[in-house]
Each structure stands twice: as structure tokens, then as C-alpha cells.
Amino acid sequence: MQELNLPHFEHKTRLNSKGKTEIFDSIRKKWLILTPEEWVRQNFAHFLIENKGFPASLMAIEKGLKVNGLPKRTDIVQYNKQGEPIVIIECKAPKIKITEDTFAQAAMYNLKMKVNYLIMTNGLTHYCCKIDNETHQLQYLKEVPMFHEL
Numbered sequence: 001m002q003e004l005n006l007p008h009f010e011h012k013t014r015l016n017s018k019g020k021t022e023i024f025d026s027i028r029k030k031w032l033i034l035t036p037e038e039w040v041r042q043n044f045a046h047f048l049i050e051n052k053g054f055p056a057s058l059m060a061i062e063k064g065l066k067v068n069g070l071p072k073r074t075d076i077v078q079y080n081k082q083g084e085p086i087v088i089i090e091c092k093a094p095k096i097k098i099t100e101d102t103f104a105q106a107a108m109y110n111l112k113m114k115v116n117y118l119i120m121t122n123g124l125t126h127y128c129c130k131i132d133n134e135t136h137q138l139q140y141l142k143e144v145p146m147f148h149e150l
Contacts, residue, residue, distance in 0.1 A: 001039045002094050004123035009046035027061050036093035040123035041075055044091055053147040054078055065112050074109050078147075085113045086150050092122040103127075119144060 012024040013034060022031040023042055032038055045061060048054035058079040065072055076089035090106040092098065098120045106118045110131065118138075120127045128145075129138040 001034065002036065002123070004040065004043050004094065005125070006043045006047045006123060007051060009043060009050060011042060011046075025061065027056055027059055036095065037075075037091055040093060040121060041091045043123060044089060044121050044126075045076055048076075048078070048089075048144070048147075052144055055147065058083075065109065072109060074113075077113070077115075078150075080150070085115050087117040087119060088113060088115050089119040089121065092120075094123045096122050098122055098125055098127060117145075117150065 014022050014024075014031065016022050016031070016033075021034040023034040023038060024030075025032050025042060027045060041061065045056075045059065049056050049059070058081065060077045060079070061075070063074045063077045065074065074088055075091040076087075077085050078087040078089070080086045088106050088109050090102055090109075092102060096102075102120045103118070106120060110118060110133075114133050116131055116133070118129050118131060126144070128141045128143065130141060131138055
């Protein structure tokens with residue numbers, strides 16, 4: 001898989017019975033087909049856990065939700081200790097540029113979840129913004145805050 005702009009993490013991969021490479025997701029405790037987007041999702045989740053102090057026990061990967069009656073799925077949601085969602089992370093494959101459409105997708109999920117932070121990443125470029133849900137103002141941050149700062 002492609003080298004990302006993230007610290008290395010010790011991951012487990014294997015070939016399945018159909019010859020496809022799988023990666024072990026330690027959050028969901030299962031093997032998944034290793035796509036470029038899954039590679040980014042796994043690397044970024046481990047970056048948050050190992051480098052930013054995000055508790056794995058308060059993280060959900062590919063969390064389902066309904067927006068305007070349609071089923072959607074967030075890439076990563078981080079919850080606080082009270083079980084409230086506080087960060088939505090939208091992951092794209094490295095070859096996919098982070099565009100306004102990526103922000104719009106995360107903002108659409110936020111209509112339902114009302115988090116304080118949105119993060120968009122393709123593994124190479126990362127954007128983090130703090131949201132004021134009352135004024136709908138975004139403040140771009142230079143880096144992802146530590147969990148205890150959220």
C-alpha cells in the first residue's frame with residue numbers, strides 16, 4: 001500500500017481464500033478487504049489513538065446513521081466519555097483530493113451528530129476544523145488536537 005503522511009503503525013495483513021489482501025481492524029475486531037480507503041482509515045484511526053490520545057474504546061468505525069431518511073455511514077466517529085459524538089473523520093483514498101464535496105459530506109453527517117470537530121484526510125493531506133454549531137462558523141486548525149483538548 002501507498003506510504004502515507006502519518007506515523008507508521010504495526011498492522012496485520014493476510015491473504016484471504018480468494019487471494020485478496022485483508023487488514024485486521026482492531027476497533028471492530030475483524031478482517032477487512034484492504035482497499036486504499038481502508039488503508040487510510042486504519043492508519044488515521046491508529047494515529048489518533050497512538051499520537052493524539054483518542055481512546056479506542058470511544059471510537060466507532062463506519063458508523064451507520066440516517067440523514068434526511070437516507071442511510072449513510074461515517075468513516076470514524078470519536079465519542080467523549082459521556083457517549084456523545086465529538087469528532088467526525090471523513091477518509092478518502094490517497095488519490096482522491098480533499099475538496100468542498102468532502103467537506104459537504106462531513107457537514108451533512110454533522111446535521112445529525114452535531115459534533116464540535118470535523119477532520120478530512122486522504123492519508124496525505126489532513127484538514128481539521130472546529131465548528132460552532134450555532135453560527136455554523138468553521139475555524140481551521142493547524143493540527144488535530146489531543147483528545148483531552150476537545
